[in-house]
Amino acid sequence: MGQERGRVALGIAGVGTVGRGVLELLLVQKETLSKKAGVALEIVRVVDRDAEQKLSGLSNLGGLDVSSNLEDLLKPDVDIVIELIGGTQAAKDLIFGSLEKKKSVVTANKALLSSLGREIFELAQKQGVGLGLEASVGGGIPLIEVIRNNLVANRLDGLYGILNGTSNFILEAMTQKRIPFEQALAEAGAKGYAEADPTLDISGKDTAHKLCVLLGVALDFWPGLGAVYTEGIERVAELDIAYGADLGMVIKLLAIVKRVGRSIECRVHPVMVPERHLLAHVNGAFNALYLDLSCTGPLLFFGQGAGRYPTASAVVADTVAIAGGLARGVYALRPPGSLDGEPSLTSVPMEEIETEYYLRYMVSDVPGMVGKIATALGNHGVSISQVIQKERNEGGERVPVVLLTHKTKERCLKAALKEIYSLGDVLGEPPQVIRIERFAS
Numbered sequence: 001m002g003q004e005r006g007r008v009a010l011g012i013a014g015v016g017t018v019g020r021g022v023l024e025l026l027l028v029q030k031e032t033l034s035k036k037a038g039v040a041l042e043i044v045r046v047v048d049r050d051a052e053q054k055l056s057g058l059s060n061l062g063g064l065d066v067s068s069n070l071e072d073l074l075k076p077d078v079d080i081v082i083e084l085i086g087g088t089q090a091a092k093d094l095i096f097g098s099l100e101k102k103k104s105v106v107t108a109n110k111a112l113l114s115s116l117g118r119e120i121f122e123l124a125q126k127q128g129v130g131l132g133l134e135a136s137v138g139g140g141i142p143l144i145e146v147i148r149n150n151l152v153a154n155r156l157d158g159l160y161g162i163l164n165g166t167s168n169f170i171l172e173a174m175t176q177k178r179i180p181f182e183q184a185l186a187e188a189g190a191k192g193y194a195e196a197d198p199t200l201d202i203s204g205k206d207t208a209h210k211l212c213v214l215l216g217v218a219l220d221f222w223p224g225l226g227a228v229y230t231e232g233i234e235r236v237a238e239l240d241i242a243y244g245a246d247l248g249m250v251i252k253l254l255a256i257v258k259r260v261g262r263s264i265e266c267r268v269h270p271v272m273v274p275e276r277h278l279l280a281h282v283n284g285a286f287n288a289l290y291l292d293l294s295c296t297g298p299l300l301f302f303g304q305g306a307g308r309y310p311t312a313s314a315v316v317a318d319t320v321a322i323a324g325g326l327a328r329g330v331y332a333l334r335p336p337g338s339l340d341g342e343p344s345l346t347s348v349p350m351e352e353i354e355t356e357y358y359l360r361y362m363v364s365d366v367p368g369m370v371g372k373i374a375t376a377l378g379n380h381g382v383s384i385s386q387v388i389q390k391e392r393n394e395g396g397e398r399v400p401v402v403l404l405t406h407k408t409k410e411r412c413l414k415a416a417l418k419e420i421y422s423l424g425d426v427l428g429e430p431p432q433v434i435r436i437e438r439f440a441s
């Protein structure tokens with residue numbers, strides 16, 4: 001083992017956006033980071049499909065071994081495996097293989113953690129090794145270790161996260177420039193904030209991955225992606241942004257957790273947020289996490305949620321912490337559930353959540369349509385707080401009608417929408433439904 005020789009040996013898998021940043025930081029700051037860890041940190045092996053080419057331009061590489069075979073990281077000369085290849089199958093084999101061999105692991109892989117986080121934690125604990133996942137949520141913002149260590153005296157009452165910079169950039173561009181979704185998405189791509197295939201980001205799935213990691217870490221609650229209601233931003237229209245502004249609201253893609261007794265609401269969808277709330281001011285590609293906690297009250301974390309150096313900062317921090325623990329022989333992985341996790345938590349079915357809603361129908365020139373919509377809502381106990389119809393449908397054109405509801409169960413709203421649908425095609429496209437969040441604190 002490396003530490004027997006007075007050093008901790010690091011193996012890195014993946015020299016892409018994050019891996020390259022990690023390598024640069026570890027190479028350039030080798031002396032100071034070793035001092036901070038209290039032990040010499042040495043990168044002994046780097047694995048990538050095309051490592052030679054990806055390492056080009058880096059100096060001080062010393063005698064590190066370069067390979068394209070991930071299994072080389074399982075050799076006895078590596079103490080900490082830093083997994084930065086992404087994806088699920090190969091990363092899963094590497095992480096489980098490393099833990100089985102009693103190697104500590106640092107990973108940024110939220111996709112894998114969202115489905116196998118519990119098993120990974122359990123194995124790391126059983127093997128008595130370190131597990132760092134700070135970079136998997138919020139990039140450079142310290143969240144995971146703060147939740148796991150600094151906030152343990154608290155119970156989590158609410159969590160609201162802007163956890164995907166691409167979606168936040170798009171929604172802000174639509175808000176500031178009053179441009180359609182497609183144009184804002186193209187701008188995000190041109191500025192390097194959106195991938196060639198942005199599906200994971202705009203569908204809300206990337207946010208749901210991160211929400212699953214946060215739930216696991218904070219509550220030892222691992223519902224799996226299937227139990228997190230997930231809706232993306234693809235259907236948010238300029239009209240909704242404009243109506244939101246008139247109502248003093250901003251549209252954000254939020255990850256939401258609320259505690260209802262022993263049950264947990266966990267969902268990801270676009271939300272109308274009051275303009276006065278701090279989350280309404282998280283702009284561009286930035287991320288933020290707003291926690292409602294029993295002792296501290298509300299806490300807000302803000303910063304760059306992705307990118308080479310912000311994410312590498314989190315990976316290096318985990319690596320230094322684990323290396324220091326290994327060298328001192330005192331590393332103990334704290335179990336998840338730092339914010340009052342209980343074994344019997346269950347998720348609240350989406351049909352049972354209760355919130356206010358913004359509804360927008362495009363109504364054709366048929367007398368009494370608004371009255372019929374209101375009646376159908378009333379038939380299911382959905383009470384309306386406001387109706388806005390700015391234009392008259394004189395030329396036979398469809399015009400927007402916006403209705404805001406008081407707090408109601410999702411199940412009742414869905415039943416009312418079904419009844420309205422049965423009124424026929426006079427209503428045109430399906431309604432826009434955006435949930436409103438006014439926040440407890």
Ligand SMILES: NC(=O)c1ccc[n+]([C@@H]2O[C@H](COP(=O)([O-])OP(=O)(O)OC[C@H]3O[C@@H](n4cnc5c(N)ncnc54)[C@H](OP(=O)(O)O)[C@@H]3O)[C@@H](O)[C@H]2O)c1
Pocket residue numbers: 013014015016017018019047048049050054068070084085086087090108109110111135136139305306307308311
């Ligand atoms: N980018 C960010 O800002 C960010 C932020 C937070 C978390 N993360 C997470 O960090 C991880 C890495 O992301 P990234 O953006 O750095 O990805 P990336 O740029 O695609 O880098 C991944 C690297 O790993 C290599 N690789 C993939 N599978 C491999 C395999 N089976 N064997 C050998 N090499 C393999 C890739 O080679 P090829 O190029 O040949 O595929 C590539 O060089 C992901 O889990 C991601 O979700 C990223």
